[in-house]
Amino acid sequence: MGSRDVPSIQAAVPSVDRVLRLTAVRSLIETHGRPVATEAVRAVLDDVRRRLSAEGEAARPLSTQKAIAARVLATIEERSAPSLRPVFNLTGTVLHTNLGRAVLPPEAIKAMVAVAGGPSNLEFDLDAGRRGERDDHVEDFVLRLTGAEAACVVNNNAAAVLLTLNTLALRKEVAVSRGELIEIGGSFRMPDIMARAGSRLREVGTTNRTHAKDYAAAVGSRTALFMKVHTSNYIVGGFSTAVPVGELAALARDHGVALVVDLGSGTLIDLDRYGLPHEPTVAETLAQGADLVTFSCDKLLGGPQAGIIAGRADLVARIRRNPMKRAMRLDKMTIAALAQVLRLHTDPDRLAERLPTLRHLSRPAEEIEAQARRLMPILAGCLAETATVDVSPCQSQIGSGSLPVERLPSAALVIRPVTGKRGSGAALKRIVRALRGLPVPVIGRMHDGACILDLRCLEDEAAFADQLVHLRPA
Numbered sequence: 001m002g003s004r005d006v007p008s009i010q011a012a013v014p015s016v017d018r019v020l021r022l023t024a025v026r027s028l029i030e031t032h033g034r035p036v037a038t039e040a041v042r043a044v045l046d047d048v049r050r051r052l053s054a055e056g057e058a059a060r061p062l063s064t065q066k067a068i069a070a071r072v073l074a075t076i077e078e079r080s081a082p083s084l085r086p087v088f089n090l091t092g093t094v095l096h097t098n099l100g101r102a103v104l105p106p107e108a109i110k111a112m113v114a115v116a117g118g119p120s121n122l123e124f125d126l127d128a129g130r131r132g133e134r135d136d137h138v139e140d141f142v143l144r145l146t147g148a149e150a151a152c153v154v155n156n157n158a159a160a161v162l163l164t165l166n167t168l169a170l171r172k173e174v175a176v177s178r179g180e181l182i183e184i185g186g187s188f189r190m191p192d193i194m195a196r197a198g199s200r201l202r203e204v205g206t207t208n209r210t211h212a213k214d215y216a217a218a219v220g221s222r223t224a225l226f227m228k229v230h231t232s233n234y235i236v237g238g239f240s241t242a243v244p245v246g247e248l249a250a251l252a253r254d255h256g257v258a259l260v261v262d263l264g265s266g267t268l269i270d271l272d273r274y275g276l277p278h279e280p281t282v283a284e285t286l287a288q289g290a291d292l293v294t295f296s297c298d299k300l301l302g303g304p305q306a307g308i309i310a311g312r313a314d315l316v317a318r319i320r321r322n323p324m325k326r327a328m329r330l331d332k333m334t335i336a337a338l339a340q341v342l343r344l345h346t347d348p349d350r351l352a353e354r355l356p357t358l359r360h361l362s363r364p365a366e367e368i369e370a371q372a373r374r375l376m377p378i379l380a381g382c383l384a385e386t387a388t389v390d391v392s393p394c395q396s397q398i399g400s401g402s403l404p405v406e407r408l409p410s411a412a413l414v415i416r417p418v419t420g421k422r423g424s425g426a427a428l429k430r431i432v433r434a435l436r437g438l439p440v441p442v443i444g445r446m447h448d449g450a451c452i453l454d455l456r457c458l459e460d461e462a463a464f465a466d467q468l469v470h471l472r473p474a
């Protein structure tokens with residue numbers, strides 16, 4: 001093949017118009033529209049010309065009409081695939097913020113779909129025939145489940161904290177223990193949120209020990225609140241002390257200030273009954289005397305992303321009147337989902353079956369191990385000579401700053417590359433990338449030269465197993 005042939009091969013490349021008239025491509029125009037199809041055809045033809053001039057005759061098979069049509073189809077499919085899509089969370093972190101936290105139960109999904117495609121009574125009182133409140137669709141459930149006098153909902157717990165501080169402590173002081181000035185994943189830092197809310201942070205006590213007298217000494221004419229923050233992603237251990245909610249509530253009352261507790265995860269039910277470690281519940285915290293409690297809905301609550309502020313009716317009423325509430329209000333689909341998740345909580349006996357988060361958290365290690373044993377030969381077969389697969393016990397974590405030190409015994413598929421001995425990570429990286437490249441990407445974690453797939457959160461075993469064939473080395 002001589003390079004003088006290239007111009008003649010180039011000349012054989014069909015024009016954009018001709019490709020657009022091919023039967024196969026015409027149906028793509030029907031489905032995706034002309035601009036998308038044209039753009040894809042141009043991209044493919046540019047690439048074909050580039051390859052022809054670089055590789056000459058060897059690239060000729062790429063320039064046939066059939067090959068071009070196939071690549072146009074592949075290009076369009078790739079470009080029109082949604083950026084946000086489902087994955088398998090086999091990281092061993094049940095509430096993984098980067099993987100979307102809580103997985104919704106079917107009841108919640110059904111409710112979202114029911115209101116998504118048409119008008120709804122989002123802010124319309126059907127009994128009275130006049131304007132209603134969007135929070136009304138969830139408030140009664142919250143009151144019933146927490147014993148609060150009133151509640152309002154916003155976009156997440158960060159918004160709940162921000163709105164509460166901005167309403168109740170604008171240009172006023174908020175006393176917080178130095179042991180509770182938390183950072184949650186980078187951008188949520190209590191001192192920064194306080195500043196943005198327009199409140200002045202008054203640090204009390206020390207990192208490891210804060211006493212009631214420290215709060216008492218901090219009270220002045222500008223003090224609006226005592227705030228207690230649940231140290232949800234770390235623990236202060238050793239020589240340490242913190243003032244319990246009940247005692248702090250009494251002290252707050254004595255000084256005429258309100259006590260706000262940011263519970264973080266905030267569960268509505270006692271997790272002990274599901275064999276999980278205790279996490280303070282919202283009802284408990286309110287019963288101990290907190291005036292307001294704020295908490296997330298997509299952590300242990302197992303619902304959609306939202307935040308709830310629950311407690312004293314007069315304080316909630318002031319929060320509702322804050323114009324900033326409008327900027328943080330929930331969307332109808334989230335309200336629909338949240339109402340169903342709260343409804344499921346009214347039947348704690350069946351909650352562990354019906355709420356995916358709780359189902360995953362309470363799944364027995366033996367059941368996970370049995371699943372791993374079923375999947376091991378399938379995965380090993382698909383990885384063929386490239387890696388070995390073993391079943392090994394492992395430890396899952398709850399995640400999202402919930403019960404940070406607790407670990408749940410679980411089981412994993414452990415993939416070790418055959419060629420890449422310890423230290424050579426290239427083979428392992430290839431395997432991890434191949435797992436991420438599956439039709440439903442599989443996300444595990446790397447540890448000690450191996451890829452660990454913790455199966456705690458794997459529900460659709462068949463879907464997982466069926467797509468493993470795509471791992472087979474070509």
Ligand SMILES: *Cc1c(COP(=O)(O)O)cnc(C)c1O
Pocket residue numbers: 156157158159161182184188229230231232233262263264265295296297306307400401
């Ligand atoms: C998670 C958490 C937050 C932030 O909640 P989001 O719902 O993620 O906004 C705030 N405070 C505490 C203590 C938390 O654990």
